[in-house]
Amino acid sequence: MLIFIFIYKTINYLIFIKYRYIYPYNTENDGFKYNDTFTHSSWLLFIKNRLEVVKDLLKEDGLVFIQCDDNEQAYLKVLADEVFGRENYLNQVSVKMKQTSGASGGGEDKRLKKNIEYILIYTKNMNSENGFKKFNDFYDEVELFEYLETMKQLKKSWKYTRILKSVGTKEHIKTLTDGSGEPIEVYTHKGVVLEPIKKVMEEENLTEAECYLKYFDKIMRDTNAQSSIRTRVMEGVTGDHELLSIEYVPRSGKNKNKVTTVYYKGAKCDQIAWLSDIAVKRGKYIFKLEKAGTFWDGFPLNNLTKEGGVLFPNGKKPELLLQRIIEIATDEGDLVLDFFSGSGTTAAVAHKLGRKWIAIEQMDYIDEITKTRLKRVINGEDGGISKLVNWNGGGSFVYFELKRYNQAYQDGILAATSKGELDSIYNEMAQNAFLKFWFDKKDFEREESFRALSLDDRKVLLLQVLDENQLYLNHADMLDSKFKVTQEEIALTDKFYGAPNV
Structure with missing residues (x-):
């Protein structure tokens, strides 16, 4: 497996992005496997941090597409206006994402059935000489x-x-x-x-x-x-x-x-x-x-979960939707980046349309689902938009993982089956892990109540003291011997970025 070491200030290296596609939701029951039940304020901060990075990554004429439902749409619009500037807001597109036929019971009887999602579109600098000029032509049929x-x-x-x-x-x-x-x-x-x-x-x-x-x-x-x-x-x-x-x-x-x-x-x-x-x-x-406007429909929604030859029950987007977005926003050879890549729809469509792409995913299904789908694309799978664009396969991609650090301790804690295992993990954490700023090792070890906790409660407590911002190793720490980064990993990281470690 190839290992990729996380570089904290990624924006110094990824500056040619022309297009970004994001789909953040904040719902309690849509099955989305990210932390999708934030409090309102935590969710806004989560998205704000990412939008600020997006803005740094975009080219002057680049575009960002942010898809969401109506739970946070109004707040997201205000937040995006703040980050990108209201003058750089282009459109809000309404997309039909669910069928409305048939009867349903339960809570939806009290409200109109939700079948629309929204895509907010922003550019980086509308007033720049090199800024966004116009969308490519696109049509409804x-x-x-x-x-x-x-x-x-x-x-x-x-x-x-x-x-x-x-x-x-x-x-x-x-x-x-x-x-x-x-x-x-x-x-x-x-x-x-x-x-x-x-x-x-x-x-x-x-x-x-x-x-x-x-x-x-x-x-x-x-x-x-x-x-x-x-x-x-x-x-x-x-x-x-x-x-x-x-x-x-x-x-x-x-x-x-x-x-x-x-x-x-x-x-x-x-x-x-x-x-x-x-x-x-x-x-x-x-x-x-x-000529198409700001209401989009006609995308195949039946059996969508199986599109691309991989089963992904929730959150999958139709390839035809991504085709429309990519074709109106980019030209062949442009770079498309999706950092909530899920089952890999954006990458699959970008590949079939002759765009360069970067797909980022934090969930562990990437091996079984995302990578599997993209291998099928290279081998010439005929689903999605393949027949429309005469896709016969070809191309390649390189898969990297971030170098785990605190994430490795998290995994060990969750997998532990005895208090003895947890004690061993804690001893290593105390010496080498990045811990919360408020953590006091002496006070923690003197605390007798910790010894009396159940295995599950001990796990919760140990997870709480790990610094979540250090789940993966930062580039600045790559040469520190205590992090045990191999020469092969260092060489691979430098080769990936085309620059020596500084």
Whole structure:
């Protein structure tokens, strides 16, 4: 097993984080295995400490996503405003995380059933020159013919009603330039075939759905979209042309730095817009893309506990949810960090999407669940988003554990089966462990009542005197011989951080 030694001021080493995903709750019965029953004030302090580290870790244009339910949501928002600054608050997203169908008894009869969780989104420095600019585009999907039926009921017109069956033959007529002086090649087309969908349906005996599916990539509308490129074409081309096209390389937008073709129709140079630009075809279905807002649903919640090939009954997030977050917040090669990684959903999705990732987990199920899931990802498991992103496996990850210190004493105390074992552990603790500042060894050992305590009560008392802030060995103590750090562990730590111990 690889051993990793904890470096107290981690922020000196992890400064390239662009995205953080956190899901802290403070509930009594959701099965979450962290200490999830803090008092309100203790919970706020617990989260505040972590948010302050998050802010240090983020890049200037980085984003943090914090998911919670409504137990502490309002207080968390105020706390996050304090840490990040209200000017760096971006959005609160509501996510449907539970089904509401069926009847239920008990306490939920007194209140509306909870089926929504919340994601708070902050950036580090909105006003910085290198700060956050915008989310990547992301969309909700609506089945096209359901959408068209709604349009009919609302008596609204639908513009994508013609098929450009053929663009004919093209002939180069002119070279224009864009605002940067780069070329715009202009072509005219002859033998163009443009027909209404209704006519094609009649001629080919097709239903509306069959026609849309067959000609999906050729269905269009024209628009007088205002753009500098269109203006240059209108001013630079004379004569009457049934159809023009241009080829150029955009300097911004979704086709940045790619050779792009745009078509213009008629004397007014109305720009052609394609159905395929606002919709996607999957098998026998077409889905219209709607710009997404701050209510997210449609994530698979049935059998979620088994997603990724590992059983994780509570707190697991759908891969599709993490896909949306990662895709709107990062680009390929960016670094994603999740320090409540649980079953490893964030890491699994980041890996499949070509992002770098760091996943941190303190619970002992990491061996059986988190690592197992990530190995399955590398081996090409086909669950979650795998089929959507054509995931076939590959890549690697390195697993480290922190060098235990007080944690080792804690484990020994909990595992002890006799008072004699506890006495041996205590004797070693008294010499080498980090103990609470108020602990007085002489007074403690003179206390006769300790000898009379039961085994379980002795365990409680010994656990109380251990300093929980020193569960793992700090980097500053790595070279102290009393902590028995091996040369192999020292070398590994230095190699991991790419810097010598200082």
